Amino acid sequence: MKLPPLNSLRAFEAVARLGSVSRAGDELCVTHSAVSHQLKVLEQWIGKPLFLRGARGITLTAEGQALGVILTPSLTAIADRVDTLMRHVSTPTITVGCIPSIASRWLVPNLAQFSELYPDIELNVQYARASQKLPLGDLDVLITLGRDEAAQVKNTAIFSRANRPVSSPAYLARFGPITAPADVARADLLHDEGKSGWEEWFRKAGVPAPFPLNGAVFQDFNLLATAVIAGHGVALCPTEVFREELRRGDLVILSDIATLIDQHYFIITRIPPSQAVGLFSDWFGALTAPAL
Numbered sequence: 001m002k003l004p005p006l007n008s009l010r011a012f013e014a015v016a017r018l019g020s021v022s023r024a025g026d027e028l029c030v031t032h033s034a035v036s037h038q039l040k041v042l043e044q045w046i047g048k049p050l051f052l053r054g055a056r057g058i059t060l061t062a063e064g065q066a067l068g069v070i071l072t073p074s075l076t077a078i079a080d081r082v083d084t085l086m087r088h089v090s091t092p093t094i095t096v097g098c099i100p101s102i103a104s105r106w107l108v109p110n111l112a113q114f115s116e117l118y119p120d121i122e123l124n125v126q127y128a129r130a131s132q133k134l135p136l137g138d139l140d141v142l143i144t145l146g147r148d149e150a151a152q153v154k155n156t157a158i159f160s161r162a163n164r165p166v167s168s169p170a171y172l173a174r175f176g177p178i179t180a181p182a183d184v185a186r187a188d189l190l191h192d193e194g195k196s197g198w199e200e201w202f203r204k205a206g207v208p209a210p211f212p213l214n215g216a217v218f219q220d221f222n223l224l225a226t227a228v229i230a231g232h233g234v235a236l237c238p239t240e241v242f243r244e245e246l247r248r249g250d251l252v253i254l255s256d257i258a259t260l261i262d263q264h265y266f267i268i269t270r271i272p273p274s275q276a277v278g279l280f281s282d283w284f285g286a287l288t289a290p291a292l
Contacts, residue, residue: 004045011038012050013075016060016068026131029138092121092276097128098143101221102159102265105241106288107143114283121276134268140277142268143284152271156281158288161263163197163236165254166246170231178234178254181205188233189215192224197236197259205257240290241265 003009014024015035025035043050050064060068098107107125114123134142134153142148147155165184167175178184185207189198195213202209215233218224225242228235229250236259237251245251267284269277 008038008042011035013071094140094276095124096141097139145265148268154269154271155266157264159240159265161238161260162258164239164258166237166251167234168231181207185210190233190235191217200259
């Protein structure tokens with residue numbers, strides 16, 4: 001059977017379906033240049049161009065459209081059949097992708113509990129990027145922020161993303177009490193990736209934001225969490241995710257005013273899930289449910 005390289009077929013299918021090399025790279029967890037390289041490999045193998053490249057992006061040629069029409073359902077059918085076959089393996093294995101903020105606070109610390117409950121289920125855990133979707137055949141479960149609108153996918157909300165100002169008791173002992181939005185405006189602010197989060201919070205609080213906004217910007221949320229717990233300032237954090245830190249007294253909530261109150265973190269699985277995936281999803285949902 002004469003087939004093109006499978007990596008190039010996967011890259012082509014993702015670009016054809018998503019209409020973007022960058023979005024395909026996010027889904028496949030590879031760089032933009034890696035996807036472009038695989039497209040060139042496929043075009044060279046076939047001997048015909050599959051895309052028209054222009055200033056506004058890429059579009060499929062007639063040959064590319066003909067290939068894309070059969071490739072997506074073919075790969076989907078393969079992934080579905082493999083998933084069905086794997087359900088009958090004596091030791092079921094599920095691969096869980098989880099964004100770092102949830103993995104470090106909720107998933108990894110509690111894995112021993114899952115293993116005690118279900119010793120016959122083997123877990124493979126890996127970090128997922130916030131932009132990642134449930135890709136064909138790679139992940140069985142995705143724990144992330146935001147919904148996946150793909151067909152045949154189940155989204156189960158686990159945490160609210162409502163962000164509120166928090167700080168450590170050590171910072172308050174040094175800075176003084178913070179009881180009103182105007183007090184927050186005078187504090188040392190900590191930022192997650194950019195400063196737009198605090199700008200939105202001050203707008204919602206109805207007080208002028210300090211200009212310019214002070215404080216360090218952290219490109220990784222876990223670094224921001226470490227900084228606020230260490231007493232470096234005040235951060236906007238999803239307080240449901242930080243339940244344990246708040247319960248232990250490592251952090252305190254400084255205001256009930258919140259942003260992102262209509263957004264959530266989700267656990268995402270295919271429909272129908274395997275028995276092992278269903279057990280994991282139910283366990284993690286129960287683990288993260290608010291205490292009554």
